[in-house]
Amino acid sequence: MAKAVRYNEFGGIDVLRVDEIERPMPGDGQVLVRVRAAGINPSEAVIRTGALADMFPSTFPSGQGSDLAGVIEEVGAGVGGYSPGDEVIGFSENRAAQAELVLVEATNLTRKPESVPWEVAGGLYVAGVTAWGAVRSVQLEQGETVVVSGAAGGVGSLAVQLARRAGATVIGLASESNHAWLQRHGVIPIAYGDDVADRIKAAAPEGVDAFIDTFGNGYVELALALGVTTERIDTIADYAAAAQYGVKTDGGAEAGPGGTVLAELAGLIADGRLEVPIANVYPLAQVREAYTELERRHTHGKIVLRP
Known part of the structure; x- marks a missing residue:
């Protein structure tokens, strides 16, 4: 079992909860990542309200989040170049990143440079x-x-x-x-x-x-x-x-292949040529508090969850 942010209906911050879910199993081309950090973004809050339901339809219970960084636990068939234990930065196309364990397409990953902190890596993709x-x-x-x-x-x-x-x-x-x-x-x-x-x-x-x-x-x-x-x-x-x-x-x-851009940005951060300010870090259980701060729209940099 693993913990994951879920909501059963469109609404405000109060619809968010943290549930226990079955351990995901990687399919072809997928890896299972144990998340060390997951960023949160204003677009996720708008999607959760249902205001973008035509553009981003939801199936309930819905997960939340795209940004993630973590350690690979399992590798599915057909995945080359990654092994269990590898530290990676990536993104979920299924709005499921705010969880302890997340399935990710291998093409949506890049290796995390050792010098890049987990909070920075986990909040990098969308922003x-x-x-x-x-x-x-x-x-x-x-x-x-x-x-x-x-x-x-x-x-x-x-x-x-x-x-x-x-x-x-x-x-x-x-x-x-x-x-x-x-x-x-x-x-x-x-x-x-x-x-x-x-x-x-x-x-x-x-x-x-x-x-x-x-x-x-x-x-x-x-x-x-x-x-x-x-x-x-x-x-x-x-x-x-x-x-x-x-x-x-x-x-x-519209920016282009996300994994390629992620690798470029991670390299700039590792070399000290790009800074990702971290406004605050919350445990996964405090996801409501994290989005309360985000929706005030006065943060400097990223807010990140730590499962």
């Missing part, structure tokens, strides 16, 4: 691949200026670093408590609130070339008001605005 895809989508060139909203959040904190690696000048919109962290990473911090457009213009007197919105709540309109063209605006949070104005929504699956 990392989404940030990678969003930065790629706005086609940054050396010397250009990009604005990132939600710049200290799970996705934003990685997007600003990847944008800097692309050679861009990065303006990060974040609460003042996160400005010192942004400055340490070469980002120009700007606070949210009234007159934010004027503060951005003052920081970028030659104009803004691209905009990555990880927060929603009117930032697509702000990007347009700053003169950014639609093909260089990417939002991962405001799909209504994207449909209205024709801006991009790249990130996640």
Whole structure:
């Protein structure tokens, strides 16, 4: 038996529980991973409410979560390159990562570098691949200026670093408590609130070339008001605005093969060239408390569960 996060109906945080489930058995091309850390993400909270049921249908009882890192316990038929005992980073396509034992397609794994902490590895997939895809989508060139909203959040904190690696000048919109962290990473911090457009213009007197919105709540309109063209605006949070104005929504699956991107990001972390801030770590039994913190939308970096 193994513990796993489950819910039997769409709803708020109160529908979450931790159940005992039968030990999964790996099939062809699969491995069984004993999870050491599993990240949580805003998209999971939205899926749980049923708001995206047409896009992400659920069969109850439903599991939850994509991000994971752990140790391989069993290897199914047809799997090459992995053995029991290997430490891996990966993702579940079945929304089942928040559990002690998870079946994972071998193609959705990459090896965990020894120097990458479990919490960082376990929270890497969704935020990392989404940030990678969003930065790629706005086609940054050396010397250009990009604005990132939600710049200290799970996705934003990685997007600003990847944008800097692309050679861009990065303006990060974040609460003042996160400005010192942004400055340490070469980002120009700007606070949210009234007159934010004027503060951005003052920081970028030659104009803004691209905009990555990880927060929603009117930032697509702000990007347009700053003169950014639609093909260089990417939002991962405001799909209504994207449909209205024709801006991009790249990130996640659009980023490309997840396992390949994971390996690239893990290598950058191992080499000290990318930081994944960890806001908090909760035991699996406190999954409700973890999502309560997440849904306040003021965390710096990732929240992670430890089974």
